[in-house]
Amino acid sequence: MTEGSKPGLLVPADASGEDARVDVSVILPAYNERAAIGDDLDDIRRTMDASGYRYEIIVVDDGSKDGTPDLVRQRDGVRLLEHPFNRGTGAARTTGVKAARGAVVVFTDADRTYPNDRMPEMLAMIDAGADMVIGARRVEAGTVRWLRRPAKWLLRRLAEYMTGSRIPDLNSGLRAQRRDGTLRFLPILPTTHSWVSTITIAFLASGFTVKWLPIDYYPRVGHSTFHPLRDSYNYLSLIVRTVMYFNPLKIFLPLALLLLSVATAKYVVLDVWLYQGLTWPVPPMRSVTLALLVTGLQVLVIGLLADLIVKRTQL
Numbered sequence: 001m002t003e004g005s006k007p008g009l010l011v012p013a014d015a016s017g018e019d020a021r022v023d024v025s026v027i028l029p030a031y032n033e034r035a036a037i038g039d040d041l042d043d044i045r046r047t048m049d050a051s052g053y054r055y056e057i058i059v060v061d062d063g064s065k066d067g068t069p070d071l072v073r074q075r076d077g078v079r080l081l082e083h084p085f086n087r088g089t090g091a092a093r094t095t096g097v098k099a100a101r102g103a104v105v106v107f108t109d110a111d112r113t114y115p116n117d118r119m120p121e122m123l124a125m126i127d128a129g130a131d132m133v134i135g136a137r138r139v140e141a142g143t144v145r146w147l148r149r150p151a152k153w154l155l156r157r158l159a160e161y162m163t164g165s166r167i168p169d170l171n172s173g174l175r176a177q178r179r180d181g182t183l184r185f186l187p188i189l190p191t192t193h194s195w196v197s198t199i200t201i202a203f204l205a206s207g208f209t210v211k212w213l214p215i216d217y218y219p220r221v222g223h224s225t226f227h228p229l230r231d232s233y234n235y236l237s238l239i240v241r242t243v244m245y246f247n248p249l250k251i252f253l254p255l256a257l258l259l260l261s262v263a264t265a266k267y268v269v270l271d272v273w274l275y276q277g278l279t280w281p282v283p284p285m286r287s288v289t290l291a292l293l294v295t296g297l298q299v300l301v302i303g304l305l306a307d308l309i310v311k312r313t314q315l
Contacts, residue, residue, distance in 0.1 A: 024048070024055040024123060025100035025179070029092030030110040031062040034071050036221035037110040041075050044108070044116050051120040058099060059110070060092040090195030097182050106176045107196070111220040114174040118215055122176040131181055131208035134200065135174035137217035159197070162243040162250050163204040168212045171197045181208060188245055198242050205246035248310060252303025259296030263289050 026044055030037055041057065048055045058079045061069045063086035072080045081095055097105055104126055108114050114135060122133040156170045173196060185202040189195050203210050243250050267289045 021054065022056045022102045023053045024104050024106055024176075025058055025096070025102035026055060026106045026108065026119070027058045027060065027093065027096035027100065028108055028110045029060050029062060029089045029096065030064060030068050030072075031086060031089065031092075032064045032066045032068060033110040034064070034066045034068045036112045037068060038071055038075070040108070040110050040112060040116060041072070041078060044119070045075075045077070047117045047119055051123070053120070053123060056101060058096050060096045062086050062089065062092040088191035089193055090189060091191035093195050094186055094189060094191075097179065097186065100179055103179055104176055105179050105182060107173060109173040109220075113218050113220045115216050115218075116174075118174070118213065119176070122174075122213055125211050125213065126176055126178070129209060130211040132175065132177040132200070132203045132210045134169055134210065134212050135172050135215040136169040136212040137172055138214055139217055155197070159201055162240075162247070163201055165204045165210070167200070167204070168214075170200055172215075174215060177203070188242065201242045202246070205243065244306070246310065248306035249303050252299055252306065256296050256300035256303060259292055259299060263292035263296060266292065 026048065028037065028040065028044075037059070041059075044057060048057075056079060057077065058081060059072045061072065061080065061082045063083050069080060069082055072078055079099070081099055083092065083095070093107060096107075104123065106119055106122065108116055108119075118135060122135070125133045156167050159170050160167050171193070175196065177199070181203065182199065185199060188202065189198050200210070240251065267286075271286050271289055
């Protein structure tokens with residue numbers, strides 16, 4: 001450890017030499033953010049200069065058409081990575097993680113919505129032992145709030161059930177996390193807005209230490225690319241898919257128990273008691289009962305096999 005560096009965030013020495021070592025990589029995905037990104041970059045530089053951490057700033061331009069890359073090039077000390085066309089904010093985050101040299105990666109948006117001066121507090125929590133620190137927004141300041149609020153509440157509750165953890169904010173864009181843990185999950189991360197939700201669930205489901213820091217959240221500058229219906233559907237599907245990857249019994253076991261319970265209740269109430277002594281419709285009704293019972297057992301067996309496969313692949 002060199003003088004003035006922070007504990008717990010150092011990366012191993014490599015061929016690039018001692019001078020190239022950094023503690024933290026701050027990553028900003030950007031798509032048509034010329035109106036806001038300059039002020040965000042200035043705020044980040046002031047904050048990180050005062051923090052004592054060795055850092056780098058990486059902007060991943062995701063095919064902007066408004067001259068965002070030209071503005072970023074005017075800022076000294078900022079690494080600019082460019083996608084030739086718009087691939088999605090998740091793809092931009094993945095590109096940033098792969099290029100990062102810091103042991104910790106910090107994500108923020110380039111639209112003036114997040115208080116970037118809270119980054120040192122998040123990094124201190126990482127130094128204290130957390131694997132991921134998420135800025136938990138106190139309010140919803142995005143567009144179409146009447147639709148976003150109930151959709152996000154429902155998705156957050158589902159994610160809490162799936163992971164068995166309390167999640168104050170599932171998809172905040174301001175977060176700090178260890179790079180080595182993030183690299184582990186890159187193959188399952190999407191290219192869309194759901195990237196942040198998926199990595200949150202992945203860390204929680206894998207037993208990593210995830211902490212939340214309450215933050216303010218401000219109206220964005222510029223136009224949002226978030227689509228309430230399409231992206232909410234993507235969030236829902238990815239929550240289920242991610243939990244299937246880590247703990248499939250969370251999905252299969254309740255479904256199997258539901259089918260078996262319905263089959264048992266139907267047999268006792270309808271087949272035995274209500275239709276006792278009748279020749280019809282007992283046979284077809286009992287066929288439905290048998291179908292429910294067999295389906296429930298099949299779902300249970302599939303869930304057990306899926307859980308076995310997951311456990312084997314995690315060894």
